[in-house]
Amino acid sequence: MNPTRPPQGAQAALRAVRLLKLFTIERSEMSLADLSRASGLNKTTTHRLLRALQSEALIDRNPATSAYSLGAGLMALGVQALASSDLRRRVRPVLRSLAGETGETATLEVPFEDSMLILDEVAGKHVLGSAGNIGTRYPIHATSTGLVWLAFDDSGIDRLAETLKPLTDNTLVKRDAIEPQLAEIRRRGYAVTIDELEEGFTAVATIIRGVLGDVQGALSIGGPTQRLNAARRAELGNSLCRAARRLNPEF
Numbered sequence: 459m460n461p462t463r464p465p466q467g468a469q470a471a472l473r474a475v476r477l478l479k480l481f482t483i484e485r486s487e488m489s490l491a492d493l494s495r496a497s498g499l500n501k502t503t504t505h506r507l508l509r510a511l512q513s514e515a516l517i518d519r520n521p522a523t524s525a526y527s528l529g530a531g532l533m534a535l536g537v538q539a540l541a542s543s544d545l546r547r548r549v550r551p552v553l554r555s556l557a558g559e560t561g562e563t564a565t566l567e568v569p570f571e572d573s574m575l576i577l578d579e580v581a582g583k584h585v586l587g588s589a590g591n592i593g594t595r596y597p598i599h600a601t602s603t604g605l606v607w608l609a610f611d612d613s614g615i616d617r618l619a620e621t622l623k624p625l626t627d628n629t630l631v632k633r634d635a636i637e638p639q640l641a642e643i644r645r646r647g648y649a650v651t652i653d654e655l656e657e658g659f660t661a662v663a664t665i666i667r668g669v670l671g672d673v674q675g676a677l678s679i680g681g682p683t684q685r686l687n688a689a690r691r692a693e694l695g696n697s698l699c700r701a702a703r704r705l706n707p708e709f
Contacts (some may be wrong), residue, residue, distance in 0.1 A: 471663075473499060474507045478516065478532065483594070536593070545674055546578050549666065552677070552701050553580040560697060562681040569611075570595060571618060574603045577675065584681065585660040596655055599636065600625045602663035603676035606649035609640040610665050610673050628653040644647040648676075648695035653683055660686040664698040667706050677701060 481488065488496070494504040508526060511517035515531030517533050549566045556564035557580040566578040573595035598604030599622045608614055615637055622631040630636050643649045650665040661680035668674045679694045680686075686694070686701070 464578060467707050470507070473497070473503070474511055477504070477703070478511065478528065480543050481528050485570075487520065487523070487527045489523075489525050491612060496587045533669055545666075548705065549675070549677070550578060550580075552653075552705060556677070556679060556697060556701055557582050560679055560694060562627060562679045562686075562694070563649065565678045565680070566666075567601075567605070567609055567676050569598060569604070570576075572598055574598055574601050574676070582681065584685075597623065597625065599631070600651065600655045600679075601662040602649040602651045602680075603617070603678045605636070605639060605651065606643055606663045606676050607663050607673065608636075609643035609649065615640060625655055626653055629652065650691050650695070658683050660691065662686075662691055662694040664695070664702050666702055669706065689699065 472637045476552050477493060480493060481695060485492075490501060490505055490508070493508070494501045497504060499507075506657055508517055508519075512519060512529070516535075517532075518529040519525070520527070545566050545568070546566065550576055553564040556562075560582065561584055563579050564581040564582070565576050567574040568577050569575070574597075576594045576596075577591055579592055596604070596615070599618055608617060611617065617632055618633060618636070620633075622629075624631050630639070637648075650660070652660045659680060660683040661678050663676045663678040665673050666675045666677060677698050679698060
C-alpha cells in the first residue's frame with residue numbers, strides 16, 4: 459500500500475506505533491529481543507518505547523515471561539473506534555439484510571496496509587459457514603474484497619507488493635495474472651475468489667461508494683465452495699450490487 463508522508467518531528471510516535479503494529483493474531487506475545495529485531499531498533503530504544511506504551515496501558519508485560527502483548531487501553535480505543543464509525547453504522551442494516559436474504563455470512567471490510575480488515579460481520583443461518591471475526595485481517599490479493607477494491611480504487615494494482623504470498627495453490631501471486639481479473643471485475647461490478655484465501659472457501663464482493671463517489675469499503679458474502687457454485691455466485695454478486703446501490707443510489 460502507498461504510505462502517506464509522515465510529518466516532521468514525529469519519529470518517536472511513529473516508532474511506537476510501528477511497534478504496536480508488529481503484534482498479530484499469530485504473534486500475540488513478543489519478547490523485547492523479538493520486537494527489537496522486527497522493528498530494526500536497538501534494544502534500549504525499543505525498551506524505552508515499550509515502557510511509554512505500557513504507562514498508557516497500550517502494552518502489557520507478562521511478569522512471568524517478560525513477553526509483551528497489546529494492552530487493555532488499546533482494546534478500549536478499538537471499541538471506541540468501532541462505535542464511532544459512521545460507515546459501520548450506515549452499513550450494519552444492509553449486512554443484516556444480506557445475511558437474512560442469502561443465509562450466508564456478510565461482512566464489511568476496509569483496506570489496511572496490505573490487508574483487508576473486517577470492520578463488521580453478520581453471520582448466516584448455516585451451521586457450515588464462514589466466520590472471520592471483527593478485526594481480522596486477510597491479504598488483499600487473496601480476498602474478493604481486496605480484488606474489488608483494487609479494481610475500483612485509483613491506485614489499482616499499484617497497491618500490491620511485487621512479491622505476493624500464496625495462501626493456497628489457487629492464490630494468484632503475479633500482477634500479470636491479477637490484472638485481467640480486475641478488468642472483468644469492473645465490467646460485472648463484483649469480484650469472486652474460489653479457494654484462494656483457504657481451500658473450500660469462496661467469497662463474492664462489491665464496493666461501497668461515498669456521496670462523492672469515493673470507494674469507502676467493500677461488502678462481501680462468503681461460504682463453502684461446495685455450496686457457492688457458479689449460479690449461486692452470480693446471484694450473490696447481484697444481491698451485493700443491489701445492496702450497494704441501496705447505500706448510494708447515485709452510483
